[in-house]
Amino acid sequence: MLSEANMPVSGLRSSWCNPIHVGVLLVITGLPSLSLSMSTLAQEQPARLKQPKRPVSDSAILDQAKRLIRVGDPQSALSVLQQADLQGANASDIHAMKGICLALLAKPVESEAEFDQAIVLHPNHAPTYFSSGLAYASFNNLDRALDRLATALKLDPKLPGVRYNYALVLARAGKFAESEEQTDLELKSTGAKTESVLELWRLKARDAYYQKEWQKTIDAYRKILKLNPDNPEAYGAIGEALFSLNRSEESQAALEKAVALDPDNGAAHAFLGKLYMDDGRQEQATAELEAALRLRPNDQEAAYRLLRIYHRNGDSANESRMKKLLEDLVASRLAESQSESKATVLNNTGVELEKEGDLNGALNYFDQAAQADVTNLVFRRNAALILCKLGRTEEVIRRLRDILTIDSDDPETLQILAVAKEFSANDPGWKLTLPSAESAH
Helix, strand or coil: CCCCCCCCCCCCCCCCCCCCCHHHHHHHCCCCCCCHHHHHHHHHHHHHHHCCCCCCCHHHHHHHHHHHHCCCHHHHHHHHHHCCCCCCCCCHHHHHHHHHHHHHHCCCCHHHHHHHHHHCCCCCCCHHHHHHHHHHCCCEEEEHHHHHHHHHHHCCCCCCCCHHCCCCHHHCCHHHHHHHHHHEEEEEEECCCCCCCCHHHHHHHHHHHHHHHHHHHHHHHHHHHCCCCCCHHHHCCCCCHHHCCCCHHHHHHHHHHHHHHHHHHHHHHHHHHHHHHHHCCCCHHHHHHHHHHHHHCCCCHHHHHHHHHHHCCCHHHHHHHHHHHHHHHHHHHHHHCCHHHHHHHHHHHHHHHHHHHHHHHHHHHHHHHHHHHCHHHHHHHHHHHHEEEHCHHHHHHHHHHHHHCCCCCCCCCCHHHHHHHHHHCCCCCCCHHCCCCCCCC
């Protein structure tokens, strides 16, 4: 449901693409916190002009640059910094502040050069590495960002905000297990934090979600609900996690709460549609899937499920509408990325990984294939098969029930379901009856 590279199915919003945070950058330079409005600055300037010129210290220049950045004028701040003495005691801070200005002005090459010079002059100063890491992150250069943030953390583990931002960029880079580890350390820390406990739990919950660690996802989002009782993201994520664990009744309650708090959550509507469809509540399923499709017009799975419902009900007009929509969606997807071919390649890569014993890698590829071509049940069955071999029986049964709501007589699905139930009953011979993953052509 969550993702940054492939946007969450659930529509949960990520904060990992936020632009460089001015307040954090300024605080970590070690300069005093200042707050000054544009009108105050305007009032100060005439008074300064009337006074005789006198040398301005580098620390005063830094303070003035900081004020200008705070009121949203990094270009003027950069101009002010040109007056500073780059041979003086504050030269490293001057270069770092220039790096901040240039980052805010979206000039990555120039910003990098200034930060590199600052580090040369003061090689063990954690705040400079921190600022540089945030600048790299703002330019989406995540490898360099992580390198700089890791160095800052090593130099000063208690630097406010450093561990949280390191965890944030790790998550943005798809390193969710490492991100969660850093978030846990930050939650246990007794030091001052620049971020709220709520945001820390939110990051931890998302990390667990991305790793498909459903119980940890539920636990973390429940912690969020204690801090923020009406958080729609939490209810939506808990609902999906419970859905994946085949705890339908609990899932339904959470998802209904999610759509009550956020009626525009297309993913929650889609999951409710699946639950109602599975339970034979066709009218409610239709309403939820139509809502999901209205909110997410490219949701092929919602369209396909509606097609099946309308076909079974003999509603030829709506069946034709869904057929046309699916044809348009498939044509569009094929024009963009040749989805069917892509799905076949992804699936066959998963088959090879399974042969090599990499079951988690195979599951990832089978899931990607199922998302690329929602009408091909082979990819869904292969994913369920791997989950069965991994011992994740509740998820297997949930996924197989989903397939059977689309095609109730699919023999391969019924076979895997029977094996999964044997596994649940602790039958020692269950593994011998599992079919092999299917290649696609």
